[in-house]
Amino acid sequence: MDVTTSKIGVVGSGSWATAIAKMVLINSERINWYFRNPDHIEKFKRVKHNPNYLTSVAFNTDQIDFSSDINEMVEQSDILIFANPSAFIKETLANLTVSLKDKFIVSAIKGLVPDDNLVIGSYFHKIHQVPLHQVAVISGPCHAEEVALERLSYLTIACQDIKKGRDFAGRLQCSYIKTVVTDDIYGTEFSAVLKNIMAIASGICHGLGYGDNFQAVLISNAIQEIKRFVDTVHPIPRDIKSSAYLGDLLVTCYSQFSRNRTFGTMIGKGYSVKSAQLEMLMIAEGYYAAKSIKEINDKYKVNMPITDAVYNIIYERISPAIEIKLLTEYLR
Secondary structure, X not given: OOOOOOOEEEEOOOXXXXXXXXXXXXXXXXXXXXXXXXXXXXXXXXXXXXXXOOOOOOOOHHHEEEEOOHHHHHHOOOEEEEOOOHHHHHHHOOOOOOOOOOOEEEEOOOOEEOOOOEEHHHHHHHHHOOOHHHEEEEEOOOOHHHHHXXXXXXXXXXXXXXXXXXXXXXXXXXXXXXXXEEOOXXXXXXXXXXXXXXXXXXXXXXXXXXXXXXHHHHHHHHHHHXXXXXXXXXXXXXXXXXXXXXXXXXXXXXXXXXXXXXXXHHHHOOOOHHHHHHHOOOOOHHHHHHHHHHXXXXXXXXXXXXXXXXXXHHOOOOOHHHHHHHHHOOOO
């Protein structure tokens, strides 16, 4: 497969999927785009933009082959970029009968498959028999909203086949998108999962009234916690200070566009988990990740006080004020 010219299909209809479609169409004449709801497709064609997310981004819909049939979309695409929430990946593929074995799979999902507790790359490899060299991961630091505004952003493309990773990165590069390529697919995916949990912690602390001084200490400890975990789960040489790890953590913990920080802030201000979820229009991946990482870490026993605190608050219903007070005793 020639990654530089193959037909790209995007799976997902949210803000990140929309931002990815915008990037891909700069260097590609056409894309396939899967929407679960056919009514959304009809409205998209009519108004020339995603009717629900990043509505300021206009598209030439003549360049887009929409489909609400996952089998049709997969069959007609060589490269599949998945940008739907991890909690719905099984549901999205539940009726899939077309094989994924010969496809180049790109995960833009910063989450774990619930119950299976697998990062997305492993899920496609183990469940759908996609060879690992045919799997890539898109990571940040990059928010969809800033892509929509065409503000300079950097993406990290992780792929064990570095040539394929570079070729795919070329499909996304433009005047406001720069790319970095790495072969650390597992470290990149786990780091992207963990930074969402850390952003929830940051939001909780913000909601409780903790200031910038404390946030700096929290994030310093957060990157150490991420390093301990990824070095244990996938022990290879990596620079945790690089943008794929530290940069992605910083933007997710500090940005006004961070849904995980927003979710955490609501919890810190006294919202119940359910009411915070109902009020948000987008899914906070860190909610699902906290449970999955907790279960994975039952095996590895890595010291993860921030992750444990978030889990205790959102799943064990421990008072955020009490739990964060206890956490402050662990941080240095």
